[in-house]
Every structure is written in structure tokens, then in C-alpha cells.
Amino acid sequence: MDCVFCRIIRGEEPAYVVYEDDYVIAILDKYPISRGHTLVMPKKHYRDITEIPSEELCRVIEVVKVVTMAVMRALKAPGVRIVQNNGAEAGQVIFHIHFHVIPMTGHASSRHYLTDEEGREVSAALSREVREILRAGGDNT
Ligand SMILES: [Zn+2]
Numbered sequence: 001m002d003c004v005f006c007r008i009i010r011g012e013e014p015a016y017v018v019y020e021d022d023y024v025i026a027i028l029d030k031y032p033i034s035r036g037h038t039l040v041m042p043k044k045h046y047r048d049i050t051e052i053p054s055e056e057l058c059r060v061i062e063v064v065k066v067v068t069m070a071v072m073r074a075l076k077a078p079g080v081r082i083v084q085n086n087g088a089e090a091g092q093v094i095f096h097i098h099f100h101v102i103p104m105t106g107h108a109s110s111r112h113y114l115t116d117e118e119g120r121e122v123s124a125a126l127s128r129e130v131r132e133i134l135r136a137g138g139d140n141t
């Protein structure tokens with residue numbers, strides 16, 4: 001099975017990592033809808049929400065929450081859209097379950113390829129903010 005997210009998780013393919021622990025990884029989307037568009041997923045391969053054990057889903061959603069708080073703070077995003085697609089008909093393109101965390105500014109944004117400059121800058125800002133939120137216990141867990 002060839003899965004681009006599994007390759008990234010194994011370190012065989014580059015990505016800008018926002019957060020990582022033993023179970024969950026958050027990376028910047030390579031084709032972001034807006035600045036800070038992040039993907040959060042389990043490190044283990046599951047096709048969709050029906051396959052992932054609930055306990056692992058909870059770990060993933062906890063990171064979704066912290067990343068959402070981080071994009072609000074670090075990127076001053078007034079709104080955040082969270083999207084999770086199941087099945088090609090729903091718009092799922094990569095069949096390794098993932099959540100999209102998409103900062104929304106209220107302005108029209110154009111999807112574009114992530115540049116190295118944007119990737120470095122945004123992933124550094126977000127990972128710094130995620131660490132700060134977790135350190136301060138600011139995720140209310
Ligand atoms: Zn995978």
C-alpha cells in the first residue's frame with residue numbers, strides 16, 4: 001500500500017511539521033486553501049472515521065483543538081473551519097484519515113502551492129504556539 005501520509009510519517013517524504021507525538025502528527029497542507037491550513041492525522045494508517053478506534057480518534061481531535069487555538073493566536077485567524085472527508089464522493093483524496101484545520105479570515109482566499117518561505121514561517125509560528133498552549137495547559141484539558 002502506497003500512502004503519501006505514511007511516507008511523511010516514516011520520514012521518507014518532506015513536510016512542514018506543526019506538531020508531533022507518539023500517536024498524532026500535524027503538518028501543513030502542501031496546497032493550502034489559506035495561510036496556516038494544517039492537516040492533523042493519526043500516525044497509524046486508517047482509511048476513514050469508521051476504521052479508526054475511538055480512543056485514537058480522541059487523541060487526534062485533541063490535537064485538532066490545540067492546532068485550532070494556535071492558528072487563531074499565531075496567525076490572528078478570526079475563524080477556523082474544521083473539515084474531515086470520508087470517501088471519494090465526500091472529497092477525500094488521500095485515504096488516510098485526516099482533519100483539515102483551515103483558518104478563515106472572511107476574505108476570499110485562493111488555493112496555492114505552499115512555498116518554502118511560507119512553510120518555514122507558518123510551521124515555526126504554529127509549532128511555537130502549540131508548545132506554548134500545551135505548556136500553559138491552555139487547551140483546558
Ligand atoms: Zn497512511
